[in-house]
Amino acid sequence: RKEVEQDPGPFNVPEGATVAFNCTYSNSASQSFFWYRQDCRKEPKLLMSVYSSGNEDGRFTAQLNRASQYISLLIRDSKLSDSATYLCVVNRLGAGNMLTFGGGTRLMVKP
């Protein structure tokens, strides 16, 4: 089993739609969680951290479910510019708390 798993998609949605991605992680003791965004042929960039109580940043909401070991990202009112690959990132305890990336979920927002 991979440490961090994501549905690769693609998720094809119309502008204005609400879309949600889930990511599961295998290490129950993981403590830090993030969503990164990667545009085509560009480097990944931090979108948002994921806090235990859930957090929101504009149209984006991130949630953590420790019992089921998954995190989610909800995007409301999708824009064309949201089209990208969304990467789930979890820290690996031990060995210096290294961050581990999921394979990414591709989102395509269409007019």
Added chain:
Amino acid sequence: GAGVSQSPSNKVTEKGKDVELRCDPISGHTALYWYRQSLGQGLEFLIYFQGNSAPDKSGLPSDRFSAERTGGSVSTLTIQRTQQEDSAVYLCASSLRTGTGGEKLFFGSGTQLSVL
């Protein structure tokens, strides 16, 4: 510069040649990662440096790959006897470790390696 710098941005080499890829992390960042990404694929972890600790080399795909980090700053990824399957974008990232686990990663723009 303020960001992570990688060089060269593009490298074309012949099969069997050795290549060196360079990463200059953000000043003061103690953690440094190397990843590679093939077209349309996810990030593949290669190696992780954290301060003066022994690096985590668990992601290196073969003994043709090696990396070092001198003086806790600049890192060089070396691929010996390159093969066509080594063709990918090699990404470097750094972060400022505070001991709490999982800080924001800053990525360089990558080196596109093409092995002919």
